[in-house]
Amino acid sequence: MIKKLAVLLLLYPLSSLAADLTDVNEIINRANNAAFYTANDGRAVTRMTIVDSQGRKQLRQFTILRRDIEDGGDQNYLVYFTRPSDIKKTMFLVHKLPGKEDDRWLYLPGLDLVKRIASGDNRTSFVGSHFFYEDISGRDLDADTHTLTQTDETFYVVKNIPKNPASVEFSQYTVWIDKNSMIPIKTEYKDEKGEVYRRVETLKTEIIGGFNTATKMKASNLRNNSYTINEMRFIQYNLGVPENIFIERSLRTPPIKWLKRR
């Protein structure tokens, strides 16, 4: 705890003093790395609380293992569902290949079936939540044109316009990136009429293992007031996760050694 405080005290004033970034590409690259490429690998237990417009709740809990092959580049994910019981032991494997279609597999334990998922729309619900697949694994930086619209004391505000508007449901989105941590704190999506209809927020960040980490997020559908809260706990970085666990073997036989919290 004391160590963490020391890190905070040391880093905070320094970064505040640092000159503002002006290159939008550098800003979004740093933000992308801070949000999706922390350390070389990591593990977290994630719980999603999905609340519909009538206040009814559903929950998803999974352990997520990540290993970066290259910062800002290729990356592997293993997602092991533990709750609710009807999807327990379902495993999801992703080989993220920015610039190409990701490779994804879903393992259905009841059938012992390794189902390859056709890489489709990345902007549809991830496991029934309000988070999109893209919110979890990151959006291709080259898919949008980015403009730095504002720099204030706390945030870099970046406006993003899709290069291929037909491929997405928004006409533009704006990201508020925290100048210290470079973590995106708020993202608002606008429709063709310019109305904000969707918001993704970082509700809580913590310093874990020396890394700024978003530990509580919320994705809201503003049209019907439904939302999902995503909380992460038991986060650990640089575990030394080996590359050879991101294969079909782990779908059928969960690599319990690496999934187990320590």
Added chain:
Amino acid sequence: MTSHPRLKNAPTALQRLLSYVLLGSLFLATSSSLHAETEDSWDDEWGESESEGNFSINHRVETGFGSFIHNNNYVEEDNSLAEIRYRFDMANYWGETLGSLKADITADDVAGEMTVSLREAIIALPLAEKVDVRVGRQILTWGTGDLLFLNDLFPKDWVAFFSGRPMEYLKAPSDAVKISIFNTSANIDIVWTPIFNADEYLNGERFSFYNPLNGNLYGAPPKLSGLEPDEKFNNGELAIRLYQNINSQEWAIYGYRGFNKQPTAYNPSIMRPTFTKLQVLGASLRSPLAGGLFNTEFAWHYSLDDKEGLNPFTPNSQLRVLLAYEKEVISRLTASAQFYVENTLDYDALLSHSFNAEREAEEYRTLTTFRLSYRALQDKLMLSLFGYYSPSDKDHYWLPKVNYRLSDKVSFEFGGNFFGGDERYTFFGQLEDNSNIYARMRYDF
């Protein structure tokens, strides 16, 4: 299409469906308080045991009801499905060693019996850094087809599939040893099933089928019972798969030595259907293509008891080829199509020795399948339509399905199994009278 003017059972079926839904709602109402309670408890505990891998147990109750839509004169029952099933599922890890047990207790009103069946009972552990072993009763699947099996010779439960039980019951368990060896050049799976595990095939009790011996449809009693191979070492089943993923392309080579999974042969001296020796060699490739997924698979089914196709009582060898493509065509709507050919080898020999040559399957039996699936309402509602259509046999089988997930604990499914064809002796045509609709409700706790 053969005419089926009688829809005698239809009103009854609807009434029953309705009462089923009412019953379900009552059940839900009584369980909703319990439901709320358990939901709250989620907030406090992050299920340390779940991901720590220590002991876990889950329970499920599932009820299913289904009714024939035609008047089937060959089976006694009006219902294709009427059951309540309790499932429990226990697992424990000792280090990296997993012990898992799944069992079903089923009250089955169609069969008029109460059964306890083990679905899974395994010990799984790593033998070495790159070797896993899994021993015991287990579900096994491989191959790339969607509801088409070329190289997957693991047992299937067709009765469960046709009657609208949950899809996972299509796969029947094997009592087997599976050894997996992982390598950068090729991964190897070896599955040894010491005692032959047949499919859960149609026996005439719930569903009727075509009897080629007399050219009529067949229904129990008596139930059809194939004579299984003797329980000796040489009669075990051996299945092998070599596979690897290279730059997003998954290839595999398969081998199998055992028996036909269904009693498709007939032993005239004892007047019983039997299972003939079978050897299968095959391969598959699955790869992304133009924003979707392409897969192809082939298998050579070598009928070891009738290598030249001279015996009319045993099935001939076959070559089976599959081509398939799947794509998310619009957001949340996935479409797929498969094209499949079954080439019966030594076809001239088959015809010249057949008792009823004109009713034999075509030399090239072609089959196409289509699937449309759509997710809506935050993935709570799943609509899907799967269809088989055979251009060579002119028969079909449609499986529409609606699944609604009311909560994390309760879900419903409604669907149907609609068979039909020009003739009563083709693969799906013979099943026409078995067409049914079903409803199911699941409760997890």
